[in-house]
Amino acid sequence: xxxxxxxGEPRGDAERGSALLKLTKLKGILLGMDSVxxxxxxxxxxxxxxxxxxxxxxxxxxxxxxxxxxxxxSELKEACSLAGLIGxxxxxxxxxxxEIPNFAENxxxxxxxxxxxxxxxxxxxARSLGFKNVADGSNADDALDYRPGRTAASELGVRSPLHEAxxxxxxxxxxxxxxxxxxxxxxxxxxxxxxxPYGTRITVERVEKVALGEELLRSLGFRQFRVRYHGETVRxxxxxxxxxxxxxxxxxxxxxxxxxxxxxxxxTLDLQGxxxxxxxxxxxxx
Numbered sequence: 001x002x003x004x005x006x007x008g009e010p011r012g013d014a015e016r017g018s019a020l021l022k023l024t025k026l027k028g029i030l031l032g033m034d035s036v037x038x039x040x041x042x043x044x045x046x047x048x049x050x051x052x053x054x055x056x057x058x059x060x061x062x063x064x065x066x067x068x069x070x071x072x073x074s075e076l077k078e079a080c081s082l083a084g085l086i087g088x089x090x091x092x093x094x095x096x097x098x099e100i101p102n103f104a105e106n107x108x109x110x111x112x113x114x115x116x117x118x119x120x121x122x123x124x125x126a127r128s129l130g131f132k133n134v135a136d137g138s139n140a141d142d143a144l145d146y147r148p149g150r151t152a153a154s155e156l157g158v159r160s161p162l163h164e165a166x167x168x169x170x171x172x173x174x175x176x177x178x179x180x181x182x183x184x185x186x187x188x189x190x191x192x193x194x195x196x197p198y199g200t201r202i203t204v205e206r207v208e209k210v211a212l213g214e215e216l217l218r219s220l221g222f223r224q225f226r227v228r229y230h231g232e233t234v235r236x237x238x239x240x241x242x243x244x245x246x247x248x249x250x251x252x253x254x255x256x257x258x259x260x261x262x263x264x265x266x267x268t269l270d271l272q273g274x275x276x277x278x279x280x281x282x283x284x285x286x
Contacts, residue, residue, distance in 0.1 A: 015171070019171040022165045023175055026165040030056045033057075033133045036053055036057065036060070036061050036131060036161075037063070037091075037133070038061065038064070038135050039064060039158070040065050041137070042082050042183070043183065043186065043189045044172060044173060044183050044186050045139050047176070048137075048162070048183070051176075052179075053135070054088045061088065063090045064091045064126075065080075066093050068094075068095045068191075069097070070191040082183065095118055097113070097191075104202050104203070106196055107199065108198050110202075116156070119152055119158045122158070133159055134157075135160065136153055139160075139162040139172060140166050141169045145276070173185065197230065197279055200231070209229070209262050210229055213234060213259055214226070216259065220255070222238055222245075225239075225274060228279070233266040233267075235268050236255070236267070237272075237275070237278065239274050243269070243271070
């Protein structure tokens, strides 16, 4: 039950009040949907949506997670754990994006091809289970970036309740903490295909290299990061506060040796630091 700011986490009254109003609106949206199958990745947004959906609709809300080469095993395990914590029915389906026509070529509509298949599978699963709607975790901030997957959602009638309620990422984190969800401060995630520049072909081997590179950074204590694939060159993004860690010879050597052992020839650090959707910067420039 939301009663006040979490201990040790001061919140402005206006910010919290706005978030609570939007939460009430979200619950009304979900009640109007009657039943919903949530496309669930285990990230901040979909976990919050699933929690509120289960609290609002009970057994008329459930989760569906698609297993694919671009979805790390560690994320699947966490998603299963989170669904159990929430008490939600959790359905696992198979989806191999690399077999989707045009996806592996990685043009500017890559996310559209992926989401089209994912939402089609989810809608079929929803029908077979008796759920009236499919919903994803897109939030109000997603409208600020290039998101072709939203077109796929619109075409297939997939709802985005968080976006409809006007909830931003920061508000979702605030409410998630008050709901005792462990994802409230989870680093932002995205499928591993987002690590490749548009036009660079995506293969299982390349995805595995990126996954191993990110596991290396995780093992060294980095929280928010990306390993961006540029052929023989790897471009590392970490939060600005972590850039100084690379001045430590021990950390730098472990990163360089580790990434070269994976198969990269050149190891670079992006001085601009981590930012979501950095691969879209080339699109905006064009």
